[in-house]
Amino acid sequence: MTDAAPNSHYTLERPEEAINPQSIYRDLRDNTPVASLSGRSTTGTVTITRHEDVMSALRTPELFSSDSSAVQIGNVRPLVPLQVDPPHHSKHRKALDPLFAPKQMVKYEPRVRELIRELIDEVADQGHCNFHEDIAEPLPSTIFLELLGLPVSRVDEFLALKDGIIRPPAHSLEERYEMVRATGQKIYAVLEEVVEARMAERQDDFLSTIIDAKVAGQPLSRDDVVDIGYLFFLAGLDTVSASLDCIVAYLAQNPGHRQRVADDPAVIPHAIEELLRYESPVPVVPRITTADTEMSGCPISAGTRITVLLGSANTDERVWDNPEEVDFDRESNKHLGFGGGVHRCLGSHLARMELRVALEEWHARVPDYRLADGLELRYSPGIRQVDNLELVW
Amino acid sequence: MRIRVDTELCQGHGRCYMLAPDLFEADDDGYCQPTDERTVPAELADQARRAFMNCPEDAITLTEET
Numbered sequence: 001m002t003d004a005a006p007n008s009h010y011t012l013e014r015p016e017e018a019i020n021p022q023s024i025y026r027d028l029r030d031n032t033p034v035a036s037l038s039g040r041s042t043t044g045t046v047t048i049t050r051h052e053d054v055m056s057a058l059r060t061p062e063l064f065s066s067d068s069s070a071v072q073i074g075n076v077r078p079l080v081p082l083q084v085d086p087p088h089h090s091k092h093r094k095a096l097d098p099l100f101a102p103k104q105m106v107k108y109e110p111r112v113r114e115l116i117r118e119l120i121d122e123v124a125d126q127g128h129c130n131f132h133e134d135i136a137e138p139l140p141s142t143i144f145l146e147l148l149g150l151p152v153s154r155v156d157e158f159l160a161l162k163d164g165i166i167r168p169p170a171h172s173l174e175e176r177y178e179m180v181r182a183t184g185q186k187i188y189a190v191l192e193e194v195v196e197a198r199m200a201e202r203q204d205d206f207l208s209t210i211i212d213a214k215v216a217g218q219p220l221s222r223d224d225v226v227d228i229g230y231l232f233f234l235a236g237l238d239t240v241s242a243s244l245d246c247i248v249a250y251l252a253q254n255p256g257h258r259q260r261v262a263d264d265p266a267v268i269p270h271a272i273e274e275l276l277r278y279e280s281p282v283p284v285v286p287r288i289t290t291a292d293t294e295m296s297g298c299p300i301s302a303g304t305r306i307t308v309l310l311g312s313a314n315t316d317e318r319v320w321d322n323p324e325e326v327d328f329d330r331e332s333n334k335h336l337g338f339g340g341g342v343h344r345c346l347g348s349h350l351a352r353m354e355l356r357v358a359l360e361e362w363h364a365r366v367p368d369y370r371l372a373d374g375l376e377l378r379y380s381p382g383i384r385q386v387d388n389l390e391l392v393w
Numbered sequence: 394m395r396i397r398v399d400t401e402l403c404q405g406h407g408r409c410y411m412l413a414p415d416l417f418e419a420d421d422d423g424y425c426q427p428t429d430e431r432t433v434p435a436e437l438a439d440q441a442r443r444a445f446m447n448c449p450e451d452a453i454t455l456t457e458e459t
Contacts, residue, residue, distance in 0.1 A: 059450075094422070097405070097422035097423055097424075098421055098422055098423075100423065101419060101420075101421055101422055101423035102407065102410075102419040102423055103419065103421060269411065273408075273411075331443070331446055332446035332447060333408075333447055334408075334446075334447055334448060334449040334451075335449060336449055338406065340404060340406075340449055340450060341404060341450075342404065344404040344405065344406065348405075348406070348407070349407065349423055352407075
């Protein structure tokens, strides 16, 4: 039996709910901490909202599985390592962690700085830009395609494929499944082509490194390499863009915070962590229960899809003082912006470096900016990109 | 003051080596080191407290010596 409290007020799918979700999270935590929401894709799932329950789910992967039945993102085999549970997970993760470790990121920083400067050069003198289209989308996607080893000349095609999975323009759940499935096939085709080429001839890129990696002493199969690539494709082309959108949108609307970042670049790493907490650009991770269990006293059956609301855990007043205040000097910030537990974001150190370098360079050139007059920002549900982030200065 | 890191709980968030760079550094996989129990030099007590208060996995234990 699953006995989550029905809550018909929220779906977590409507664009208007994504603008200022913090108050929705609070309402959910206080009134229906383990909720059954009425959205198209949330129907039949259980949404958990309190920090204690979120941590508990993240820390018990044997009960709250991250396997591929937890979510529909167009793949026909589990994504590696995200949709592989322990004990197999740790072997794959161990092989991939070094690729994204902070020491490696130091090497990529000059290229990120060069690219962001070029992008800023394009817009700095015109006094306005669409920050999402001009900066936040091209920066991480170009860097990621270069790192992974996919042709940067096809960036627009790849971004469209990524959006076809993450934000398909579907009108029904059935249509959504069909769009996602068809897009998934195209992503497989792209990856299979490139992986074949790299197997024949290695280059200086992640795919080549992964092909040569050993997991528990064994080389990976071609399918394994493709399945790692599929995960990287979705994660690498979207999350840093959305994070940069959310952070700059916040700063554009809060001149005191923006001024502090512009005046003191040393505060930028702390601003990033605090805004990853408050904004939670990736607010949700999916899980599925493997056995009957309970959360906050609420029974949940085996096989229930769980929406783990990181964004709500990150603003839970049971854990944080003044959680809805953005304080770059916060003494304690145990945020789950990159998730937690064994599936914590593999690319977090790349994300942090890109965000830091982008904010350093942007504020050095354009320290004083605001939203265009009359602009109402449009946040996408799910991963929170802001595609109409029109700035003026 | 003594500090140690539970390597079973640590997931490599990296908050400790960001906030307590004189106590922790990243290993080749991005996880913190060292993890064995040790005494915190008095001048690093503030860094130790910050690391303790910012670990999302609560993997850091601090013990005040009396």
